[in-house]
Amino acid sequence: MTTAATFEIEYRQYLDPDGHPIGKQLPAIARDLDHLVELYQLMSFTRVFDTKSIALQRTGKLGTYASCLGHEAAHAAIGSAMRPEDVLAPAYREYAAQFYRGVKPRDVLMYWGGDERGNDFSGPRHDFAWSVPIATQCLHAAGSALAFRIRGEQRVAVSVCGDGGSSKADFYAALNCGGAFELPLVLVVVNNQWAISVPRSRQTGARTLAQKGIAGGLHCLQVDGNDLIACREAMDQALERARSGGGASVIEMVTYRLHDHTTADDARRYRDDAEVKAAWQREPIGRLRAYLTRLGAWSDAREEAWKAQCEERVNEEVDAYLSTRAQPVEAMFDHLYGDVPLEIAQQRALAVAREVKHG
Amino acid sequence: MAEITLIEGVTQALAWEMRNDPSVVVLGEDVGVNGGVFRATVGLQEQFGPWRVIDTPLCETSIAGLTVGMACQGLKPVAEAQFEGFIYPMLEHLMCHAVRMRNRTRGRLTCPLVVRAPWGGGIRAPEHHSEANEALFANVPGLRIVIPSSPARAYGLLLAAIRDPDPVIFFEPKRIYRQYKEEVPDDGEALPLDVCFVLRDGRDVTLVSWGATIKETLEAADALEAEGISAEVIDVATIKPLDFDTIHESVAKTGRCVIVHEAPKNVGVGAEIAARLAEQAMYDLLAPVERVTGYDTHIPLFRLEMKYLPPVGRIVEAAKRTLAAS
Ligand SMILES: Cc1ncc(C[n+]2csc(CCOP(=O)(O)OP(=O)(O)O)c2C)c(N)n1
Numbered sequence: 298m299t300t301a302a303t304f305e306i307e308y309r310q311y312l313d314p315d316g317h318p319i320g321k322q323l324p325a326i327a328r329d330l331d332h333l334v335e336l337y338q339l340m341s342f343t344r345v346f347d348t349k350s351i352a353l354q355r356t357g358k359l360g361t362y363a364s365c366l367g368h369e370a371a372h373a374a375i376g377s378a379m380r381p382e383d384v385l386a387p388a389y390r391e392y393a394a395q396f397y398r399g400v401k402p403r404d405v406l407m408y409w410g411g412d413e414r415g416n417d418f419s420g421p422r423h424d425f426a427w428s429v430p431i432a433t434q435c436l437h438a439a440g441s442a443l444a445f446r447i448r449g450e451q452r453v454a455v456s457v458c459g460d461g462g463s464s465k466a467d468f469y470a471a472l473n474c475g476g477a478f479e480l481p482l483v484l485v486v487v488n489n490q491w492a493i494s495v496p497r498s499r500q501t502g503a504r505t506l507a508q509k510g511i512a513g514g515l516h517c518l519q520v521d522g523n524d525l526i527a528c529r530e531a532m533d534q535a536l537e538r539a540r541s542g543g544g545a546s547v548i549e550m551v552t553y554r555l556h557d558h559t560t561a562d563d564a565r566r567y568r569d570d571a572e573v574k575a576a577w578q579r580e581p582i583g584r585l586r587a588y589l590t591r592l593g594a595w596s597d598a599r600e601e602a603w604k605a606q607c608e609e610r611v612n613e614e615v616d617a618y619l620s621t622r623a624q625p626v627e628a629m630f631d632h633l634y635g636d637v638p639l640e641i642a643q644q645r646a647l648a649v650a651r652e653v654k655h656g
Numbered sequence: 657m658a659e660i661t662l663i664e665g666v667t668q669a670l671a672w673e674m675r676n677d678p679s680v681v682v683l684g685e686d687v688g689v690n691g692g693v694f695r696a697t698v699g700l701q702e703q704f705g706p707w708r709v710i711d712t713p714l715c716e717t718s719i720a721g722l723t724v725g726m727a728c729q730g731l732k733p734v735a736e737a738q739f740e741g742f743i744y745p746m747l748e749h750l751m752c753h754a755v756r757m758r759n760r761t762r763g764r765l766t767c768p769l770v771v772r773a774p775w776g777g778g779i780r781a782p783e784h785h786s787e788a789n790e791a792l793f794a795n796v797p798g799l800r801i802v803i804p805s806s807p808a809r810a811y812g813l814l815l816a817a818i819r820d821p822d823p824v825i826f827f828e829p830k831r832i833y834r835q836y837k838e839e840v841p842d843d844g845e846a847l848p849l850d851v852c853f854v855l856r857d858g859r860d861v862t863l864v865s866w867g868a869t870i871k872e873t874l875e876a877a878d879a880l881e882a883e884g885i886s887a888e889v890i891d892v893a894t895i896k897p898l899d900f901d902t903i904h905e906s907v908a909k910t911g912r913c914v915i916v917h918e919a920p921k922n923v924g925v926g927a928e929i930a931a932r933l934a935e936q937a938m939y940d941l942l943a944p945v946e947r948v949t950g951y952d953t954h955i956p957l958f959r960l961e962m963k964y965l966p967p968v969g970r971i972v973e974a975a976k977r978t979l980a981a982s
């Protein structure tokens with residue numbers, strides 16, 4: 298027999314669920330304790346924000362909200378590894394990545410609060426807005442990367458989609474283009490085991506989601522998505538490779554969706570509580586805290602102080618969101634075209650007149 | 657006999673047809689174990705098993721392409737697009753194949769399929785969950801488009817859609833999924849796919865609508881009646897092919913017509929109705945035809961969406977304008 302091609306997919310993990318290092322060779326990032334503390338703080342801040350957002354939805358002060366509970370390490374690694382000039386094409390729950398890049402919690406709340414101004418966020422102006430149509434953002438990242446190649450810029454485009462998203466034609470097309478054009482592109486698949494009610498096992502016959510990239514000629518890696526160090530090293534390497542002309546990558550970050558799909562969902566209808574309980578044992582924040590505490594970089598006292606600070610900051614953001622008045626009716630006309638056509642201007646005037654008359 | 661909601665009408669029709677026709681298969685995202693994100697397919701997988709109620713991978717291209725293949729090979733697939741805003745990846749398979757297969761093969765291969773999708777705004781949902789995009793499909797030859805607005809019409813029209821030998825888009829007005837209940841006998845009786853429903857008789861003005869705005873249109877008729885104006889209300893329901901005769905008959909009687917839809921005005925289905933009135937009912941009209949519609953903008957995120965959707969007041973005003981004109 299002649300073998301035409303073979304492949305292997307590496308699985309990478311540095312911290313076990315209790316925060317103990319696995320193996321002796323930890324990457325340099327594992328010793329950068331100041332930065333790890335910063336990322337730990339980002340992750341725990343994001344969780345406070347997440348808890349608050351769910352509560353806001355439950356009390357009618359927010360629309361449907363997609364929780365990021367359990368995804369904090371994956372998202373923090375993505376956002377912190379990127380440079381400001383890189384482009385992020387998110388799905389809809391990568392808040393920690395966006396916070397690191399400068400998006401404000403109030404922007405996120407505005408968006409889920411039914412206000413387009415949330416998309417006009419304070420983060421990098423070139424980053425994409427939330428992309429609800431699953432995995433379409435993967436091709437927008439590929440197109441961004443193509444633009445960078447054409448102009449010879451040392452920038453990288455990163456998209457994030459889910460395990461479900463990796464089934465979509467857009468994802469396959471993005472990785473194919475990434476390989477065909479050798480694009481400065483990183484396609485991250487945050488595999489949280491569920492696409493609403495459909496388990497990872499129903500999405501594909503492939504052993505890993507990472508290996509889908511093999512078919513496009515990409516660099517592929519699967520990492521423990523609850524291990525910040527593994528996620529961050531994978532991102533650093535893929536970004537560096539892409540930036541230096543080494544081509545595109547797929548990184549599968551294996552984690553778990555600890556909350557319902559969104560606040561409109563009830564996961565008890567389709568998954569076992571035991572599975573969720575077991576997943577809590579592997580969650581990313583406690584793991585990193587244990588690692589940092591053991592090295593003396595974090596403590597219970599700091600934890601308490603930080604939590605209080607998070608509460609305060611999140612409350613400020615919530616207040617800012619809640620006190621933002623709705624846009625006037627003409628807002629729906631004002632951003633439709635660069636050059637407003639006459640008929641739209643006429644409809645706008647009509648809508649304003651109706652508003653004055655009826656309120 | 658139990659009273660059911662519009663969405664339960666959908667479920668009841670699917671179950672009836674699956675029990676009575678083994679070639680009917682339901683597929684889509686979250687339709688199986690979860691019973692659909694709106695619960696339209698609840699209980700079906702338990703009854704009919706995972707090969708007749710199929711949770712697909714997350715890919716609308718896959719769902720639509722599989723549906724065409726299954727339909728050509730003798731099944732009657734009923735696919736779900738989770739929301740109307742996610743139907744676009746399906747368009748290639750629907751427009752390039754499903755609607756052309758019969759014509760392309762001179763009838764050798766056909767596509768008896770249904771694509772169901774929750775449709776329309778007003779439920780405070782995120783982006784892409786609130787569109788009224790029926791006009792996009794109304795321009796496609798070979799397609800049927802149905803939008804029921806009551807539990808009984810959901811039941812009878814979905815049965816008809818599944819039994820129809822050609823592709824049918826079945827849009828379900830999600831804002832009124834659970835608005836009210838009515839008795840719907842589970843007798844397998846289908847409704848015709850090309851007849852409008854006259855919901856209320858009137859003399860002075862004809863109000864024409866479909867989908868969730870039937871609610872506001874009926875309320876407008878009540879408001880008009882309180883002022884001594886008698887409005888006839890027609891639920892188009894079968895958008896394509898259009899039963900223009902029923903509309904024409906009504907306008908011949910009233911001489912006035914107000915068309916209400918939540919989709920944008922420009923080239924909306926209302927434009928087709930107005931054009932046919934101009935072509936065929938010009939001399940019956942006592943006043944210009946009025947359209948009360950969404951604006952030619954994207955439906956805003958939910959903080960502003962109720963300013964986009966046509967309210968009762970605008971329908972009443974338009975009706976009065978037609979009366980003032982003559
Ligand atoms: C094209 C498209 N189809 C369907 C949906 C409805 N929907 C929203 S999220 C989701 C599941 C996504 O699962 P996954 O890609 O694993 O991401 P996760 O939400 O788990 O992060 C679905 C089906 C959508 N938003 N877009």
Ligand SMILES: [Mg+2]
Nearest residue numbers: 459460491492
């Ligand atoms: Mg998922």
